[in-house]
Amino acid sequence: xxxxxxxxxxxxxxxxxxLLTGCGRSDGPATxxxxxxxxxxxxxxxxxxxxxAQGASGEALPELVKGFEKENPDVKVQVTGIPxxxxxxxxxxxxAAGTVPDVAQMGTTYMADFADAFENPAEDIKTDxxxxxxxxxxxxxxxxxxxxxxVDTRVIFYRTDLAAQAGITQAPKTWADFTALARAYQxxxxxxxxxxxxxxxxxxxxxxxxxxxxxxxxxxxxxxxEWTLDxxxxxxxxxxxxxxxxxxxxxPNASTEAGAAESNFVSGNTPMLIGPPQEIGLLNKAGGEGFxxxxxxxxxxxxxxxxxxxxxxxxxxxxxxxxPEAARLLVKWLTEKSTQTEFYKLTGNLPAVEDAWNDASxxxxxxxxxxxxxxxxxxxxxxxxxxxxVSAGADTVFERVVKGAMTPAEAAKELQSQAAGIGIGK
Amino acid sequence: xxxxxxxxVSAGVGHRARSSRIARAVxxxxxxxxxxxxxxxxxxxxxxxxxxxxxILRDPRGWLPQNPTLDNYARWFTDLNIGHFFLNSxxxxxxxxxxxxxxxxxxxYALAKMNxxxxxxxxxxxxxxxxxxxxxxxxxxxxxxxxxxxSNSYYALILPFLTAPIGVFLMRQFIGEIPDSLIEAARIDGxxxxxxxxxxxxxxxGPPLATLGILxxxxxxxxxxxxxxxxxxxxxxTLPVALALYSQGENATDYGLLLAGSVLVIAxxxxxxxxxxxxxxxxxxxxxxx
Numbered sequence: 259x260x261x262x263x264x265x266x267x268x269x270x271x272x273x274x275x276x277l278l279t280g281c282g283r284s285d286g287p288a289t290x291x292x293x294x295x296x297x298x299x300x301x302x303x304x305x306x307x308x309x310x311a312q313g314a315s316g317e318a319l320p321e322l323v324k325g326f327e328k329e330n331p332d333v334k335v336q337v338t339g340i341p342x343x344x345x346x347x348x349x350x351x352x353x354a355a356g357t358v359p360d361v362a363q364m365g366t367t368y369m370a371d372f373a374d375a376f377e378n379p380a381e382d383i384k385t386d387x388x389x390x391x392x393x394x395x396x397x398x399x400x401x402x403x404x405x406x407x408x409v410d411t412r413v414i415f416y417r418t419d420l421a422a423q424a425g426i427t428q429a430p431k432t433w434a435d436f437t438a439l440a441r442a443y444q445x446x447x448x449x450x451x452x453x454x455x456x457x458x459x460x461x462x463x464x465x466x467x468x469x470x471x472x473x474x475x476x477x478x479x480x481x482x483x484e485w486t487l488d489x490x491x492x493x494x495x496x497x498x499x500x501x502x503x504x505x506x507x508x509x510p511n512a513s514t515e516a517g518a519a520e521s522n523f524v525s526g527n528t529p530m531l532i533g534p535p536q537e538i539g540l541l542n543k544a545g546g547e548g549f550x551x552x553x554x555x556x557x558x559x560x561x562x563x564x565x566x567x568x569x570x571x572x573x574x575x576x577x578x579x580x581x582p583e584a585a586r587l588l589v590k591w592l593t594e595k596s597t598q599t600e601f602y603k604l605t606g607n608l609p610a611v612e613d614a615w616n617d618a619s620x621x622x623x624x625x626x627x628x629x630x631x632x633x634x635x636x637x638x639x640x641x642x643x644x645x646x647x648v649s650a651g652a653d654t655v656f657e658r659v660v661k662g663a664m665t666p667a668e669a670a671k672e673l674q675s676q677a678a679g680i681g682i683g684k
Numbered sequence: 685x686x687x688x689x690x691x692x693v694s695a696g697v698g699h700r701a702r703s704s705r706i707a708r709a710v711x712x713x714x715x716x717x718x719x720x721x722x723x724x725x726x727x728x729x730x731x732x733x734x735x736x737x738x739x740i741l742r743d744p745r746g747w748l749p750q751n752p753t754l755d756n757y758a759r760w761f762t763d764l765n766i767g768h769f770f771l772n773s774x775x776x777x778x779x780x781x782x783x784x785x786x787x788x789x790x791x792x793y794a795l796a797k798m799n800x801x802x803x804x805x806x807x808x809x810x811x812x813x814x815x816x817x818x819x820x821x822x823x824x825x826x827x828x829x830x831x832x833x834x835s836n837s838y839y840a841l842i843l844p845f846l847t848a849p850i851g852v853f854l855m856r857q858f859i860g861e862i863p864d865s866l867i868e869a870a871r872i873d874g875x876x877x878x879x880x881x882x883x884x885x886x887x888x889x890g891p892p893l894a895t896l897g898i899l900x901x902x903x904x905x906x907x908x909x910x911x912x913x914x915x916x917x918x919x920x921x922t923l924p925v926a927l928a929l930y931s932q933g934e935n936a937t938d939y940g941l942l943l944a945g946s947v948l949v950i951a952x953x954x955x956x957x958x959x960x961x962x963x964x965x966x967x968x969x970x971x972x973x974x
Contacts, residue, residue, distance in 0.1 A: 313932065521744055
């Protein structure tokens, strides 16, 4: 009996101990200091540098960093690929437990959440040659928390063969051109819908932002201290957008299933869409050989400006990096012009460094030159921790506008009151 | 009227036979439709795994591959080295299943048949952990595991799942049904506690252990987030993590690769289930009798 009692007590003590250690919080990431960054070093780093990267970048990195290892024979780069779908949770857990890598790829919307865990970029990394929108996306709370690595923006994809059939040979420039082309597709080229536009669901409001920005709307005031979602410009953008759906030019119930956009574009059912650079590859695959010549890309239609969405990723060095010298050196190398071009060739990710676009592999592509042009006028969403929440709430409001269940004025008011309720985070 | 008439009795029997035949036909039709609906996505997945990305994007609702290709499978087996991830998944699943079978039945036995102070508290604790959502304990658990220096080891992938509260509860309920007299008789014959557990109790637990084994295997095999977070290098990733890593890009998904990968992830589960089906059905049946 005594032995049994002892065993039970031991079991209880162990369980309690395990529970308690689980609840404890070890020292978290220190709060950000605004001091200038350290130096990337004089190229004498050694040891292993661990880098985490998502998706295609993670797949291409082992090949890419061979160049870095050649230049720095004492450094070995160990790359771990992270699936995009759950990268946020991975970084969150790693930061909480202190098991962070030395360097990581950070999506623009992650920057605000984790910025406290990143050190300032090394002083000698030049960022003045990087697209302004990308640079801004890496600034959190007034300090740069990472160095832009690649960029991403949205442009119009439209079928040139069907446009010619409808008598239009010019790329759409203004909002009027854009809607006229969409109507022409429907009336003269046999298209069921003139254009495919986001109708609701995750990140749909974010996909609408180019139209809002181009109409002169801003998400926040200049100091980034207040949301400014209920403005005449926002109402006007929502009104024009809603009109495309009420006029039956775009399908308010367009299927969002895998491949729907591409199959409709290729079949001519919906010959115009707004897409990221990766859409080129998807459309070429869906359309088969020769399809590349049947469509073109154009900048976001101009209202007051032609401003698009700037996404992409930065590279960051963690404050808790085990090999910070090599990490800084790697970041510096990744943002060099030649590396950027090489990275584009391996992944198709667009260089953040403007000069890298002068390489023949990029200048030869007429579609890419439109992306480059568009990147000159692109904005990124605010880098505060509240944005993800504000954006998620806005998706629902946005969907009601598209479906005609809410007037643009009501929607703007609702967007503003929701956002004001959430605040600006930090 | 020369037509033969049926006696009331035989008419009744014929009517009953006919209506039961109709009822059976209706039931079978409904069942066949239900089976088809359940199977269709799997058939689409299997057929899609032989298509290239272009074909899936061009005609997402199509069924038969126009230009069947094995490229998706070839990529998994050559470039992406699926064998390694498969092995990781198998190692993790086997140890997790064994751990659950051993520890859940031991704890279940203690909670069902032994008397000790704190027994009720311990049972309450098991039930409470059953009620705490997984997301709440996720990050603390990872902090704990990495503070113990175990992140990026097989230990990290296996240890936290060696017992599950649901398994303990399941075992306790089953063992509670075993008559005390069996245990008392063994005790009178001088059997030790370990011997009673191993020789008397365990052999009676076949069906519930099979259930526990299958449930544990499934959750271990499909577990995604934990292995992703716990593994620090790709060579520790399990199948679901590798599947997400290689087939989903930032703005584009490689559907052919994803579908072929899904077939490869699901196939072992189907084989496993076919192998253990007898036990599984038996245990479900005995749950019903209870």
